[in-house]
Structure formats: C-alpha cells, structure tokens
Amino acid sequence: MQLAEVGIRIGYFHEASDDYLRGMGVDRALLPSREAWRASYEADYARPVHERESYLLAWEMDDEIVGFSSADQITFGEEAFMHLHILHPDHRRSGMGTAFVRQSAAAYFRELELQHLYSQPNAFNVAPNRTLRRAGFRYVFTRPDMVASTINYPQPMTRWVLQAPPT
Ligand SMILES: CC(C)(COP(=O)(O)OP(=O)(O)OC[C@H]1O[C@@H](n2cnc3c(N)ncnc32)[C@H](O)[C@@H]1OP(=O)(O)O)[C@@H](O)C(=O)NCCC(=O)NCCS
Numbered sequence: 001m002q003l004a005e006v007g008i009r010i011g012y013f014h015e016a017s018d019d020y021l022r023g024m025g026v027d028r029a030l031l032p033s034r035e036a037w038r039a040s041y042e043a044d045y046a047r048p049v050h051e052r053e054s055y056l057l058a059w060e061m062d063d064e065i066v067g068f069s070s071a072d073q074i075t076f077g078e079e080a081f082m083h084l085h086i087l088h089p090d091h092r093r094s095g096m097g098t099a100f101v102r103q104s105a106a107a108y109f110r111e112l113e114l115q116h117l118y119s120q121p122n123a124f125n126v127a128p129n130r131t132l133r134r135a136g137f138r139y140v141f142t143r144p145d146m147v148a149s150t151i152n153y154p155q156p157m158t159r160w161v162l163q164a165p166p167t
Contacts, residue, residue, distance in 0.1 A: 001056035002058075003041060005058055007034075008065055009070065010038060012068075012085060012087060013026065014034060024121075024122060025122040025125070025152045026151050027152070030150065030152070030153070031151055049076070049112070050076040052074060052076075052112075053072065054070055054071065055070065055071045056070045056071075057104050057107055059086070059104075065087070066086060066087055066091050066096065067084075067085050067087050067091070067096070067097070067100060068085055068087075069082055069083060069101070070082070070083045071108050071112065072149055076113060077114070078114065078116070079115060079116040079117070080118070081118045081120060082101075082104060082105070082118070084100070084132075093127075097127070097131045101135040105117055105162055109165065116161055116162070116164070117161070118160065118161050118162075119137060120157045120158065120160070121148075123156035129158055132160040133160070135162075138160065138161050139159075139160055140159040140161050141158070142157070
C-alpha cells in the first residue's frame with residue numbers, strides 16, 4: 001500500500017459502525033485520530049524496511065483496492081502478526097480473502113524475511129478464523145483474555161501460524 005493510500009485503512013476503521021468494530025474486537029476509543037494515524041504512517045514509511053513498525057498491503061482487483069492487510073509487532077527476520085480486511089460486504093465470501101491472505105503471507109515472508117507469520121482474530125469472528133485455516137495457517141490456541149494490537153480490547157482470541165516456505 002502506498003503512503004497516499006493509507007487513508008483507506010484509516011477511514012475503514014473510523015467510518016465503521018460500533019457493531020462492526022465490536023465484531024473485530026476493536027474499541028473506537030482506542031483508534032488514533034485520523035491526523036495522528038496518518039502522521040504515524042508518514043514516520044513509519046520513512047524508515048528502512050527492517051525498522052518498520054508496520055507493513056501495509058493493498059488488495060487490488062481490476063485496478064480497484066478491494067481490501068488490505070497489515071502486519072505489525074514485526075521482529076524483522078523472525079515474526080510478525082497479520083490482519084485481513086475486505087472493504088465491502090459484496091466482495092466477501094467469494095474466495096477473495098483466502099487468495100489475498102496467501103499472497104500477503106508470501107509478501108510478508110519475502111519483504112520482512114520472516115520465519116513465522118501469526119494472525120490473531122477474535123475467537124467468535126468466524127470469517128477470519130475460517131479464512132486463515134483455508135489459506136494454510138495452523139491453529140495454535142484460543143485464549144480468553146488477549147489484546148491483539150493497540151486498537152483491541154482484551155477479548156477471546158485465537159492464534160494461527162504459518163511457517164516460512166522452504167527456500
Ligand atoms: C475475513 C475476510 C477478509 C475473509 O475474506 P472472504 O473473502 O470473506 O473469505 P473467503 O471467501 O476466502 O472464505 C474463506 C472461508 O471463510 C468462510 N467465511 C467467510 N465469511 C464468512 C462468514 N461471514 N461466516 C462464516 N464463514 C465465512 C468461507 O465460507 C470459507 O470457509 P471454508 O474454507 O470453510 O469454505 C472478510 O470476510 C472480511 O473482510 N471480513 C470483515 C473484516 C474482518 O472481520 N476481518 C478480520 C479482522 S481480525
């Protein structure tokens with residue numbers, strides 16, 4: 001995702017309903033302001049890749065951005081945690097998420113030189129849990145009271161993992 005496109009991710013969260021955010025375990029009160037969020041991306045995009053705090057990918061179909069993924073909690077050369085979102089409900093549940101998660105994982109392994117890639121959805125959010133399994137991730141555990149990232153509150157979460165492909 002280009003820096004000029006990060007507004008898509010920021011707007012996705014800021015413009016979502018409370019119900020939609022809750023389904024993903026996100027607390028509106030924890031969202032940075034749009035301005036602060038953009039400024040933090042400007043700083044992060046200026047860093048060399050091995051020092052990045054996050055890494056964003058746009059999911060494109062027919063030259064249109066239909067979704068995005070981000071990786072955070074990055075330990076370059078070791079591990080990171082990925083997130084997955086398709087923007088419009090009409091585009092969900094047709095196999096796109098699985099295809100994009102596979103492509104995103106390949107990009108994270110390559111660009112961040114990872115050994116492991118994790119993803120931790122809300123345990124009751126069926127779509128990402130099924131999608132991660134379908135994309136080849138292995139189930140690790142469910143914990144009742146975890147915080148996945150800075151915009152999440154403590155909640156039941158699952159952990160999924162994908163190992164780096166053999167070189
Ligand atoms: C999560 C998401 C990216 C998955 O993409 P998608 O294109 O809908 O997924 P796919 O069509 O590739 O489906 C993959 C699997 O998930 C299942 N699935 C997808 N949406 C589902 C839903 N709402 N309810 C139940 N199962 C669902 C599919 O049936 C399929 O399961 P299978 O492998 O058992 O057949 C997308 O649904 C989304 O953006 N959801 C809203 C945002 C969100 O919750 N993100 C996760 C935050 S952690």
